[in-house]
Amino acid sequence: MKNSRCKRGADSVRVVLALLACAAMIAASCGGPYTPKKTNLPGDKLALADRLFAKGSYDEAALEYKDFLATFAGDERIDYAQFRLAESYRCAKEYALAEVEYRILINDYNYSEYVDDCYYLEALCCFKQAPRVERDQTKTYEALDRLNRFVQLYPSSSRLPEARAAIHEAHLRLGEKDFIAAKLYFSKKAYDASLIYLNKIIDLDSETIWAARSFFYRGRIRETRGERAAAVDEYRKALSIKGEYPERADSEKRLKLLEAQTG
Numbered sequence: 618m619k620n621s622r623c624k625r626g627a628d629s630v631r632v633v634l635a636l637l638a639c640a641a642m643i644a645a646s647c648g649g650p651y652t653p654k655k656t657n658l659p660g661d662k663l664a665l666a667d668r669l670f671a672k673g674s675y676d677e678a679a680l681e682y683k684d685f686l687a688t689f690a691g692d693e694r695i696d697y698a699q700f701r702l703a704e705s706y707r708c709a710k711e712y713a714l715a716e717v718e719y720r721i722l723i724n725d726y727n728y729s730e731y732v733d734d735c736y737y738l739e740a741l742c743c744f745k746q747a748p749r750v751e752r753d754q755t756k757t758y759e760a761l762d763r764l765n766r767f768v769q770l771y772p773s774s775s776r777l778p779e780a781r782a783a784i785h786e787a788h789l790r791l792g793e794k795d796f797i798a799a800k801l802y803f804s805k806k807a808y809d810a811s812l813i814y815l816n817k818i819i820d821l822d823s824e825t826i827w828a829a830r831s832f833f834y835r836g837r838i839r840e841t842r843g844e845r846a847a848a849v850d851e852y853r854k855a856l857s858i859k860g861e862y863p864e865r866a867d868s869e870k871r872l873k874l875l876e877a878q879t880g
Contacts, residue, residue: 651677653684659692666698670705679705696722696729703738712742736767737776741783750793761787785822792818792827799834808838829858833868840871849875 656662666681682702686695703718719739723732740763747756764784768777799814815831815838822828836851852872855864 651680653680659685659689659694662689663694663698666701670701670708673708675705675709679709696726696731699726700729700731700735703735707738707742710745712745716742716746733767733771733774734776736763736770737774737780740764740767740780744783744787747790750790751797754791754794757787757790761791785825788822788825789827791821792825792831796827796830799831803834803837808841812838823854824858826858826860826862829855829860830862830864832858833864836868836871840875845875845879849879 654662654665656665662681662685666678666685669675669678669681679702682698682705685692685698686702689695692698699718699722703715703722706712706715706718716739719735719742722729722735723739726732740760743756743763744760747754747760761784764780764787767774767780768784771777774780795814795818799811799818802808802811802814811834815835818825818831819828819835832851832855836848836855839845839848839851849872852868852875855868856872
C-alpha cells in the first residue's frame with residue numbers, strides 16, 4: 618500500500634512537471650512580455666519602431682519610441698519620436714495616455730512641425746474620453762474649447778475639416794444632453810426652467826437637429842403665453858433647419874394654424 622501511494626505521488630509530480638513544461642513552451646511561443654530591442658544607432662531604433670507601428674503593433678511601437686526618447690534624447694528626431702509615441706497610444710485607443718503625450722510635444726517641442734496636428738489630436742483624444750450623453754460632459758466641453766482654439770490658431774490646417782466635423786459632433790452631444798433636461802421641465806410646465814436649456818442649445822449651435830426641436834418647444838411656450846407672433850417665428854425657424862425630427866410635422870401644423878388665425 619505504501620508503494621502504491623508512492624507511485625501515485627510520483628505520477629502526480631510527473632503530471633505537474635509536464636504541465637509546467639507545456640506552460641513554458643506556450644509562453645516561449647508567445648514570446649512573453651515585449652521588451653525594447655538594444656540598438657546602438659538611433660536610426661535603427663526609429664526604423665524598428667516605425668515597422669511595428671506600420672503593422673499595427675502599437676503597444677510594442679510605443680515601447681520602442683519611449684526607449685528612443687530615453688536613450689537618444691539629443692537626437693534631432695526627438696520630436697518625431699514623441700509624436701509617434703502619442704500616435705501609438707491613440708491608435709491603441711489609449712486616449713488618456715495619448716492626450717498626455719501630445720501635450721508634452723506642444724509644451725516641450727513647440728518648434729516642431731507636428732505641433733499643429735497635436736493641438737487637434739489632443740482635443741480629439743479628449744473628446745474620445747467623454748462618457749455617454751446622460752453623464753457629466755466636462756470632457757466634451759474641454760474638447761470643444763481645444764477644438765475651437767485649434768481652428769483659431771491654424772485656420773489653414775489640412776485638418777480643419779476634421780476639426781469642424783468634431784466641433785459639430787460635440788455640439789450634437791451637448792445639445793442632446795440639454796434637450797433631455799429642457800423637455801423634462803417642459804413636461805412639468807416649468808417653462809422658465811425649460812427655456813434656460815432651450816436657449817442654451819440654440820445659442821451653442823442654431824443649425825443642429827436639437828436646435829430645431831428647441832425652436833419647436835420655444836414656440837409651444839410662446840403659444841401658452843399668448844405670444845402668437847413670436848410662436849410663428851419659432852416654428853418657422855424650426856422648419857428652416859434641414860433634417861427629420863419628431864416635431865417637424867407638428868411645427869408645420871401649428872404654423873399653418875397660427876398663420877390662419879392671425880390672417
